[in-house]
Amino acid sequence: MAYLAPSEFVVKMVDAGESKIxxxxxxxxxxxxxxxxxxxxxxxxxxxxxxxxxxxxxxxxLFPVGFCMLYLLGFDLLTGVFVLAPLALIDKRPGVTIxxxxxxxxxxxLGNFLGALTxxxxxxxxxxxxxxxxxxxxxxxxxxxxxxxTVGYAEHGAxxxxxxxxxGVLCNWMVSTGVVGAMISTTVxxxxxxxxxxxxxxxxxxxxxxxxxxxLFPAGLMLxxxxxxxxxxxxxxxxxxxxxxxxxxxxxxxxxxxxxxRTGPKRVVAEQRSLRRVxx
Numbered sequence: 001m002a003y004l005a006p007s008e009f010v011v012k013m014v015d016a017g018e019s020k021i022x023x024x025x026x027x028x029x030x031x032x033x034x035x036x037x038x039x040x041x042x043x044x045x046x047x048x049x050x051x052x053x054x055x056x057x058x059x060x061x062l063f064p065v066g067f068c069m070l071y072l073l074g075f076d077l078l079t080g081v082f083v084l085a086p087l088a089l090i091d092k093r094p095g096v097t098i099x100x101x102x103x104x105x106x107x108x109x110l111g112n113f114l115g116a117l118t119x120x121x122x123x124x125x126x127x128x129x130x131x132x133x134x135x136x137x138x139x140x141x142x143x144x145x146x147x148x149x150t151v152g153y154a155e156h157g158a159x160x161x162x163x164x165x166x167x168g169v170l171c172n173w174m175v176s177t178g179v180v181g182a183m184i185s186t187t188v189x190x191x192x193x194x195x196x197x198x199x200x201x202x203x204x205x206x207x208x209x210x211x212x213x214x215x216l217f218p219a220g221l222m223l224x225x226x227x228x229x230x231x232x233x234x235x236x237x238x239x240x241x242x243x244x245x246x247x248x249x250x251x252x253x254x255x256x257x258x259x260x261x262r263t264g265p266k267r268v269v270a271e272q273r274s275l276r277r278v279x280x
Contacts, residue, residue, distance in 0.1 A: 002185055002186040002187050002190060003184060003185060003190070004183070004184050004185070004186070006256065006260045007260045007261070009180065009183040009184045010256045010257060010260040010261050011261065012183045013083070013084055013087055013180065013183060013253070013256070013257070014084075014087045014088055014091045014093070014257070014261070016084050016183070017081075017083075017084035017085045017086065017087045017088035017089075018088035018091075018093045018096060020076065020081055020084060020085055020104055021085055021088055021096055021100040021101060021103075021104050022095070022100075023104075025107060028076070028104065028107045028108060028111065029107055029110065029111040030111070031074065031075045031076045031111070032075070032076050032077075032078075032107065032108040032109075032110070032111025032112050032115065033111040033112070033114050033115040033118075034070065034073070034075045034115060035070045035075035035076050035077045035111070035112060035115065035211070036077075036111060036112035036113060036114065036115025036116040036117075036119075036211055036214060036215075037115035037116065037118055037119050038066050038069055038070040038073075038075065038115075039066050039067065039070060039077065039112075039116070039211050039212060039215070040115065040116040040118075040119035040120065040123075040211075040212070040214070040215035041066060041119055042063055042064075042065060042066020042067065042069075043063070043066070043212050043215055043216065044119070044123055044138070044215075045059075045062065045063070045065070045066070046059035046060065046062055046063035046203065047059060047138055047141060047142060048138050049062055051137055051138050051141055056204070057204055059203075060200050060203040060204035061200055061204075063199065063200065063203045064178075064195060064196045064199035064200050064203075067175075067178060067195060067199045068191070068192050068195050068196065068199075071178075071179070071182045071191075071195060072182075072188065072191065072192075076108050076111075077108070077112060077175075077179075077211050078105065078108045078109050078112050078210055078211055078241070078244070079171075079172045079175045079176060079179070079209065079210065079211060079244050079248055080175075080176065080179040080248075081104055081105060081108050082105070082172065082176070082244060082245045082248045082249055083172075083176040083179060083180075083248040083249055083252055083253040084179070084253070085100075085101045085104050085105065086101055086249055086253065087253055087257055088101075089101055090254075090257065091257075091261070109241075112210075112211045112214055113214045116211060116212075116214035116215040116218070117214065117215075117218050119215055120214075120215050120218040120219035120222065121218075121222070123139075123219055124139070124219055124222035124223055127139030127142075127223060128223070134224075135223040135224065139219075139223045140223070142216060142219050142220050142223060143219075143220045143223040143224055143225040144220075144225070145216055145220060146216060146217050146219075146220025146221065146225035146227055146232070147220070147225050147226055147227050149164075149208075149213075149216075149217075149236055150217070150227040150231040150232055150235045150236050151226070151227050151231055151235070153235050153236070154231065154235045160235070161235070161239050162239075164208055164235070164236060164239040164240055164243070165239040165240075165242060165243040166243065167206075167207045167208040167240070167243065168207070168208045168209075168210070168239060168240040168241070168242065168243020168244045168246075168247060169243040169244075169246050169247035169251075170202075170205070170207045170243075170247060171202050171207030171208050171209050171240075171243070171244060171247065172209075172243070172244035172245070172246075172247040172248035172252075173247040173248065173251040173252060174198040174199070174201050174202035174207070175198065175199065175202055175209060175244075175248065176247070176248035176249075176251075176252040176253065177198040177252055178194075178195040178196075178197075178198045178199045179195075179248075179252075180194075180252060180256065181193075181194030181195040181197070181198065182194065182195055208236070208239075208240040208243065208244075209240070209244070210237060210240045210241045210244050213232075213236055213237055213240055214237070217232040217236060217237070218232075
């Protein structure tokens with residue numbers, strides 16, 4: 001595949017972050033809405049395949065199709081802008097402010113949530129024939145996921161909250177690597193391959209993704225899951241969002257930026273300077 005060197009695609013990351021901060025409210029919301037909806041459909045697809053085959057790795061291997069679709073179409077996930085938008089601020093791009101970064105995050109969160117919620121309502125209708133019957137096998141599984149990953153964590157108290165947070169960190173370490181993957185190639189096949197690998201890993205390891213959860217938990221509530229809206233936000237969404245922010249920015253965005261844009265002084269130069277100071 002046509003491959004860009006790290007020094008090239010990291011500059012593209014900063015450029016992308018800048019463009020997202022200055023994007024209009026309308027465009028930001030529409031792109032985020034579609035990203036949340038497509039990723040939710042991919043989650044339904046992966047869960048359905050897992051239930052049909054009884055082999056979770058098959059669902060994980062196919063889930064990245066949604067991620068690839070939404071990024072090829074130029075839509076935005078919260079996990080992606082967590083990484084890209086701050087880089088424009090750190091790079092001191094003209095007009096980029098903390099307020100602009102927070103505005104972008106807030107709009108993308110809202111758009112992602114509305115998109116995922118729309119699909120949650122649609123799929124709840126499909127799984128229950130318009131709420132006239134109990135949920136089918138896939139619906140029942142999604143309902144159970146909601147319980148296990150809210151009240152199941154709550155049983156462990158602070159340790160459970162910490163566990164969700166760390167799962168969120170690990171998730172966006174991988175997901176943001178997939179976001180970067182879309183920038184390291186100039187061909188569609190190259191982008192897809194580069195995105196596919198880390199996304200499959202995160203889903204197979206059942207790490208916590210804030211946008212996927214925006215579908216799973218509202219859908220779980222509609223399908224009869226025994227947990228509350230409070231349980232969803234406090235025992236999952238909040239620690240997941242915080243973990244996604246730290247994981248993507250610290251392990252992907254800042255590491256790439258610091259070593260490929262604001263690089264440290266080369267040792268060869270330092271050694272040459274020290275040799276010049278030695279008297280003949």
